[in-house]
Amino acid sequence: MNRITINPSRSTGTINRNIYGHFSEHLGRCIYGGIYVGEDSPIPNVNGMRTDVVEALKAIGIPVLRWPGGCFADEYHWQDGIGPKESRKRMVNTNWGHVVEDNSFGTHEFLELCRQLGCEPYINANVGSGTVREMAEWVEYLNSEGDSTVVRQRWANGRQEPWGVKYWGVGNESWGCGGNMRPEYYADEYRRYQTYCRDYPGSKLYRIACGASVADYNWTEVLMERAGRYMDAITLHHYSVTGPGWENKGKATVFDKSEYYELLNHAAYMDELVTNHSKIMDRYDPEKRVGLIVDEWGSWHQVEDGTNPGFLYQQNTMRDAMVAAITLNIFNRHCDRVVMANLAQTVNVLQSVVLTDGDKLVKTPTWHVFDLYKAHQDAQAVDCYVETDRISEAKGKAEGKWAVDRITASASVKDGAVTLTMANCSMDEAATVTVAVPNTGKVEGHILTGRADAYNDFDDSPLAAAPFTGFTAKRTGLSVKLPPCSVVALTIA
Ligand code: AHR
Numbered sequence: 001m002n003r004i005t006i007n008p009s010r011s012t013g014t015i016n017r018n019i020y021g022h023f024s025e026h027l028g029r030c031i032y033g034g035i036y037v038g039e040d041s042p043i044p045n046v047n048g049m050r051t052d053v054v055e056a057l058k059a060i061g062i063p064v065l066r067w068p069g070g071c072f073a074d075e076y077h078w079q080d081g082i083g084p085k086e087s088r089k090r091m092v093n094t095n096w097g098h099v100v101e102d103n104s105f106g107t108h109e110f111l112e113l114c115r116q117l118g119c120e121p122y123i124n125a126n127v128g129s130g131t132v133r134e135m136a137e138w139v140e141y142l143n144s145e146g147d148s149t150v151v152r153q154r155w156a157n158g159r160q161e162p163w164g165v166k167y168w169g170v171g172n173e174s175w176g177c178g179g180n181m182r183p184e185y186y187a188d189e190y191r192r193y194q195t196y197c198r199d200y201p202g203s204k205l206y207r208i209a210c211g212a213s214v215a216d217y218n219w220t221e222v223l224m225e226r227a228g229r230y231m232d233a234i235t236l237h238h239y240s241v242t243g244p245g246w247e248n249k250g251k252a253t254v255f256d257k258s259e260y261y262e263l264l265n266h267a268a269y270m271d272e273l274v275t276n277h278s279k280i281m282d283r284y285d286p287e288k289r290v291g292l293i294v295d296e297w298g299s300w301h302q303v304e305d306g307t308n309p310g311f312l313y314q315q316n317t318m319r320d321a322m323v324a325a326i327t328l329n330i331f332n333r334h335c336d337r338v339v340m341a342n343l344a345q346t347v348n349v350l351q352s353v354v355l356t357d358g359d360k361l362v363k364t365p366t367w368h369v370f371d372l373y374k375a376h377q378d379a380q381a382v383d384c385y386v387e388t389d390r391i392s393e394a395k396g397k398a399e400g401k402w403a404v405d406r407i408t409a410s411a412s413v414k415d416g417a418v419t420l421t422m423a424n425c426s427m428d429e430a431a432t433v434t435v436a437v438p439n440t441g442k443v444e445g446h447i448l449t450g451r452a453d454a455y456n457d458f459d460d461s462p463l464a465a466a467p468f469t470g471f472t473a474k475r476t477g478l479s480v481k482l483p484p485c486s487v488v489a490l491t492i493a
Contacts, residue, residue: 002407006437007383008418012333015412017063017377018120018340019331020370023296025070026105027096027349028311034347034356035113036105043359047112048105052361053347054116056354060370061377064120064167066295066342067110071095071177073169074128078138081106082157095177097310107142111163120167122295122342127171127189127210128179136196139168143203164203167340169295170194173237174210175219183222186210190227208293211235212277220277224284233291233339234281238273239300239350240266240323252301252314253453258393258402260319260427260452263299265402267323270297271330278337291339294331298344298351298366299323312349317455318463318485320351321365321448325408325423325487328373332410332421335381343370360458368448368465372489375419379412384420391426407433407482418492424482427452435471435478441493443478445471449486 024030037043037050044051068076072095080089081103088103114121123142125135140150142165154162170193172178174186181189194207209227211234212219223234242250242262250259274292281290301314324343331338343366344350353367388407393400409422424431445468456463468488471480482488 001387002431002433003387004407004409004420004422004433004435005383005385006411006418006420006435008413008437010383011380011413012383013336013381015332015335015376015379015381016339017061019328019335019338020061020374020377021064021066021122021340021342022057022062022346022353023066023070023342023344024346025349026068026072026076026093026101027070027345028308028313029348029356030345031105036109038104046116048109049113049116050356053354053356056361056363056367057117057346060353060367061374062117062119063377064122064340064342065114065117065346066122066124066169069124069172070296071173073124073172074126074130074178076126077130077134078107078141079134082108082153096312097308108157108159111165121163121165122167122169122340123165124169124172127174127193128177132193132196135170135193136198139197139205140200143200145201162200162203166203166206167208168197168205169208169210169235171210173213175213175216178210183219184226187223187226190223191230194230206232208232209234211293212237214238215273215276217276217280220280224281224290228284228290231290233293235293235295236273236277237296238270238294239296239298239344241300242266249300249302252299252304252320253317253455255319255453257427261391261393261402261404263319264322264326264404264425267326268330268404268408270294270327274330274334274338278334281337288337292337293339294341296344297327297341300350314350315455315457316351316355316364316366317453318365318450319452321369321487322423322425322485323351324366324369325421326425328369329408329410329421329423332376332381332412333384357458362456362458362461364456365448365450365463368463369487372446372448372465372487373421375414375489375491376410376412376421379414379419381410381412382418384409384411406431416493420490420492421487422482423487424484426484428484430484431482433480433482435480437477437492440473440477443471443473443490443492445469445488445490447483447486447488449483452485
C-alpha cells in the first residue's frame with residue numbers, strides 16, 4: 001500500500017529557493033563552450049554568454065550559482081581573471097585535464113552571467129593555495145565603495161558600483177583537494193580567513209565554512225565546536241555512484257537493474273547524511289542559525305567513451321532524473337536546516353541540466369525534474385507522511401546491497417495551492433498511490449517518465465515533462481497511478 005498524507009496547515013519551514021541552486025566550475029566544457037563562448041562566437045550570445053544556456057537556466061528559475069570550483073577554487077587567483085583579456089595570466093588546469101586556462105572568464109564575467117540569469121552569485125574562495133589578503137581583497141573588490149587602490153582597480157575595469165556579493169565559501173574540500181587539512185587546522189584557518197572578510201556598508205556577508213565529505217561526522221563535530229559561532233553555514237558533499245570503487249565507476253547509460261537501484265540507494269543515503277550532520281549541528285546550534293549547504297551533489301558516472309577523462313562529461317538518463325527527484329524531496333523535507341544546495345555541475349559536467357555540442361543544446365531529464373519542482377522555491381514545506389514499501393535486493397531477512405523506498409515525495413504550499421512532487425522509484429512496476437489531502441479543488445499534474453536508460457541526445461530528445469491526468473478525485477483526496485520510473489508534480493488548489 002502506498003499512501004501519502006498531507007497536512008497543508010502544518011508547515012515544517014520555508015523551502016529556501018537556493019536549494020534549487022547549481023554549481024559551475026572551470027572544468028571541462030562547463031564554463032568554456034558550455035556557458036561562455038566569447039563575444040565574437042558565431043553561437044548566439046550576450047556579452048559572451050550563450051543565449052540558449054542562459055534561457056534554459058532561467059526557465060527553471062536558477063536561484064544561485066556557485067563558482068569557480070570545486071578543486072579549481074583552491075588554485076584560482078582572482079587577480080589573474082580581471083583586466084584586459086589579452087594580458088590575463090595563462091595557467092594549466094592541473095585538476096581537470098591539464099588544459100590551458102586563459103582566464104578569459106573571470107570575476108566580471110561571472111557576475112555578468114549571474115546578472116543575465118537573475119541569480120545570486122556564490123563565490124568559493126581559495127584557502128588551499130591562497131592567502132587571507134587575497135580573499136579579503138576579493139571581497140573588497142566586489143563589495144566596497146571606498147576610494148581604495150583595490151576599488152580603483154574595479155573602476156578602471158569598467159565597474160563603478162559594488163556588486164554586493166553575499167555568499168562566500170572559505171575553501172573547498174579543505175580535507176582533500178583544497179589542502180588536505182585536518183579539521184582542527186581548518187577550523188583555525190576558517191576563523192582567521194573569515195575575520196578579514198569584511199562586511200562593507202550594505203553588503204553583509206554570508207560566510208560558508210567548508211564542511212564534510214559524505215559521512216565524515218568528525219569534521220562537522222570539530223568545525224561546529226571550534227568555529228560554529230563564526231559561520232553562517234557549513235557545507236556537505238555527497239555524490240551518487242555505482243560500481244566497485246571510485247576509480248571504477250559504472251556507466252551513465254548502460255546499467256542493469258541492480259545498478260539502477262544501487263544508484264538510487266546511494267542518492268537516498270542523502271537523507272541519513274543530512275539527518276546525522278544536522279543532529280551534530282543541533283547540539284551546537286539548537287536555534288538552527290547555521291545552515292547546511294549541500295554545495296556538491298548528483299550522479300557521478302564513468303566519462304563518455306572518447307572524451308577527456310579530466311572533463312567529467314557524462315550523459316544523463318531517467319535514472320539520473322530519479323536521483324534528482326529523490327534528492328530534492330529530501331532537501332525539501334529538511335528545509336529547517338538545509339538552506340542551499342548546488343547540483344554538480346550546470347553544463348556538460350557530471351549531472352548537468354543541459355548539455356551542449358557546438359551550437360546545439362539539449363535539456364537533460366534532470367532539467368525537467370528541476371522544472372517540475374520549481375514551484376517549491378520559497379514555498380512553505382508542509383507535513384507529507386509517506387507510507388510505502390521497500391524495493392530491495394533481499395537476502396533472507398536482510399535487504400541486501402540496496403533497498404529503496406518505492407515512493408518518495410514532498411509537499412509545499414504557496415499562494416493557497418499545494419505542490420506535491422513524487423516519484424515511483426520502481427524500474428518496471430506501476431504504483432497506485434492514495435493521497436490524503438483535505439479540500440481537494442482543481443488538480444493539475446505534469447509527469448516525466450521513460451525507460452530508466454532513456455536519455456535526450458542532440459539528434460533525438462524523447463524525454464520531456466507532459467501533462468498528467470492519471471489521478472481520480474476521491475472524497476478524502478486522490479488516487480494516483482504512477483508509471484514505473486516516473487516523476488510527477490501535482491498542483492492541488
Ligand atoms: O565536481 C567535481 C569535483 O568534485 C569538485 O571539483 C570537487 O570539489 C569534488 O571533489
